[in-house]
Amino acid sequence: MITNFVIFAFVVGLLTGAVVVGAVTWAKDLGLLMNWWKWFLSVLWYFLLLFLFFAAFTFIGEGEAAAGWKIVGISAVLLVILGVGLLRILKAK
Numbered sequence: 663m664i665t666n667f668v669i670f671a672f673v674v675g676l677l678t679g680a681v682v683v684g685a686v687t688w689a690k691d692l693g694l695l696m697n698w699w700k701w702f703l704s705v706l707w708y709f710l711l712l713f714l715f716f717a718a719f720t721f722i723g724e725g726e727a728a729a730g731w732k733i734v735g736i737s738a739v740l741l742v743i744l745g746v747g748l749l750r751i752l753k754a755k
Contacts, residue, residue: 674712681708683703689752692753695755697754703751704748704752707745707748711737714734714740715737718730718733718737720721721733
């Protein structure tokens with residue numbers, strides 16, 4: 663049975679493919695020296711982004727809108743902090 667969640671997950675999967683291609687191009691354009699552990703940290707950050715937004719919008723869909731929006735707010739701050747730290751690690755030679 664195809665539900666809205668199945669369609670959403672399909673779209674996220676397609677966009678993840680575009681994110682991977684974009685990340686490789688972005689790393690080459692910036693001249694980043696990427697090795698396996700830097701790619702691993704980048705993928706971990708992206709999966710954390712997906713997990714937190716899936717969890718938040720699951721709460722919203724289940725009728726717990728206040729909890730969902732709190733997760734969005736807290737995770738946005740957390741992901742910006744972690745993203746800046748990750749970018750500093752990626753730019754370190």
